[in-house]
Amino acid sequence: MVSGPGSTSIANNNGKMKPNGALSGVSSVVYVIDDDESIRFVLNGLVRSVGLHVETFESPKDFLAFPKYDVPSCLILDVRLRGESGLAFQQEARRCGVRIPILFITAHGDIEMTVKAMKAGALDFFAKPFRDQDMLDAIAHALKRDAERRESEHALSTLRDSYESLTQREREVMKFVVAGMLNKQIAYELNLSEITVKIHRGQVMKKMGSRSLPDLVRKAEALGTDQKQSGSN
Structure with a gap:
C-alpha cells in the first residue's frame, strides 16, 4: 500500500x-x-x-x-x-x-x-x-x-439500545403512553390493572432515561417507533 x-x-x-x-x-x-x-x-x-x-x-x-x-x-x-x-x-x-x-x-x-x-x-x-x-x-x-x-449517530445508537432493553409489554405500554393515553385507559386496552401499568410505565421512563413525557415522545419520534406502532394497529 x-x-x-x-x-x-x-x-x-x-x-x-x-x-x-x-x-x-x-x-x-x-x-x-x-x-x-x-x-x-x-x-x-x-x-x-x-x-x-x-x-x-x-x-x-x-x-x-x-x-x-x-x-x-x-x-x-x-x-x-x-x-x-x-x-x-x-x-x-x-x-x-x-x-x-x-x-x-x-x-x-x-x-x-x-x-x-x-x-x-x-x-x-x-x-x-x-x-x-x-x-x-x-x-x-x-x-x-x-x-x-x-455524535448524533452515537446518541441514536444509545437510544436504540435503551429501546431494545424494554420488554414486549413495556413497549406496548410505551406505545400508548406516547400516544397521550392515561394509565387507566392503557390498563383497559391491555387488560391489566392500573397499578401494573404504572409499574411498567415507570420502567419505561427509567430504561429510556426520560424524566418527562415530552422527552419520551421526542425519543420515540427519533426512533420512529411512534409511526411503526401506529401503523401496526
Whole structure:
C-alpha cells in the first residue's frame, strides 16, 4: 500500500498498515487521495502545520484498504486520478460505508463538474492552485460536521439500545403512553390493572432515561417507533 509523505502509521507483523491513534493521541484525521506526489506533499505539510493528523494515498484502492481511525475525519479527493474518476469514487465510497465529508480538488474543474460533485454530497470544491487558508477553513468545517454526525449517530445508537432493553409489554405500554393515553385507559386496552401499568410505565421512563413525557415522545419520534406502532394497529 502506498502512503504519502508524513504519514504516521505503523506496520504490524504482517506488514499491513495499522493506525496508531491510541499511541499518538489522534483526535481527528484528514485523508488525502491524489496521484500527484507534489500535491500530496503540499497538503500533508499544510494539514500538519495546524496540528492535524493526515494520511495521504496515491489511489482510492490504497485508501479503502487502510484501516480507518474511529475519529472525526474528512477526505480531500482529486477529481481526476490516474485511470480513475474521483466523482465515481465518491459514489463507491458511499456504497462502502465511507460517510465522511469530501472536499474535491481539481486542476480541470468546471461548473458542470462542481454541480455534480455538490449534488452527490461533496462539502466543498477547490480549483488548483487553492489558497491555503481557504482549504484550512474548509477542513475545519468538514471535521466539525463529521464530529456532529458521529455524535448524533452515537446518541441514536444509545437510544436504540435503551429501546431494545424494554420488554414486549413495556413497549406496548410505551406505545400508548406516547400516544397521550392515561394509565387507566392503557390498563383497559391491555387488560391489566392500573397499578401494573404504572409499574411498567415507570420502567419505561427509567430504561429510556426520560424524566418527562415530552422527552419520551421526542425519543420515540427519533426512533420512529411512534409511526411503526401506529401503523401496526
